Amino acid sequence: MEEAVHHIANRKLFLHRGAYFLEGTVTPEYIDSLEDFQVRDSDVFVITYPKSGTVWTQHILSLIYHEEHRNNTGHIPTVDRVPWLEYNWTNVDYEQRPSPRLFSSHLPHYLAPKRMKNKKAKVIYVTRNPKDNMVSSYHFTHMMKKLYEIQDNIPDIGAFMEGYLTGIEVFPCLWIDHVSGWYAHKEEFNILFLSYEEMIKDLRGVIQKICNFLDKQLDDQSMERVVGRAAFRTMKADPLANYQSVGGKELHFFMRKGTIGDWKNIMTVAQNERFDRVLQEKLKDLPIKFIWDIN
Secondary structure (H helix, E strand, O other), rough: HHHHHHHHHOOEEEEEEOOOEOOOOOHHHHHHHHOOOOOOOEEEEEEEEOOOOOOHHHHHHHHHOOOOHHEEEEEEEEHHHHHHHOOOOOOHHHHHHHOOOOEEOOOOOOOOHHHHHHHHOEEEEEEHHHHHHHHHHHHHHHHHHHHHHOOOOOOOHHHHHHHHOOOOOOOOOOOOOOOOOOOHHHHHHHEEEEEEHOOOOOOOOHHHHHHHHHOOOOOOOHHHHHHHHOOOHHHHHHOOOOOOOOHHHOOOOOOOOOOHHHHHHHOOHHHHHHHHHHHHHHHHHOOOOOOOOOO
16 A cells, blocks of 8 residues: 555546546556446445545444454454545455445545445445645645655645645545535435534544434443444554554554644634635535534
């Protein structure tokens, strides 16, 4: 997986069917083949825009479904328990995986497998307020470039924000297009919408909501273990959950703060006003009340 991480850092992307993908880790032919991916009724998909709580949700699903992970007796990384649909970095034969299969994906709705629309396979879509999402992406890009000693020009927050808002080589596409696309087509899927902010404010409530959606019943002791091990600080220190081994590097920063409103610490007043001008009208069409501050 080192090559994949390096390409994220170096922003080597290719455009295919309106979305950007990581060059060298997937081909247009493979993306097209996913349209006919053999989805099982028991499959569960975590769909997110990058830096919206993907790893966190992967970890929660792993804890819910795998008792040995929950009890701290298993040794399988979360990324192997909940692999990426479009980035099969370890060349796993998905057809041979036992049910229920768990997957992660950043695909926009129109590239999702057709059989996900059978209303039986379950989709969990996690959103995050776009200001925190943009800032998290900015820090992640900086830290990746530093880790891999990439010397090209690193944009300041203003330039990075402009790219985020305009969609120029933004992985995988514009934030607003990804989120609004999945919301607009929600009736086609068996889908549960969650938010990163909900997970911070009421983790137990979110885990219970996920269990209800998945028809998974956990006894009180199991629920306590899931909630305890899914706490952000605990997960961040867990090498099985925090992507520490990705690319053979010590990626202790893959998960950074796990908070709400960090955008206030880096965006200027003018940048915040610019951000609002670009997204204000589009956000009105989304049935989401975003939480912009921890308080």
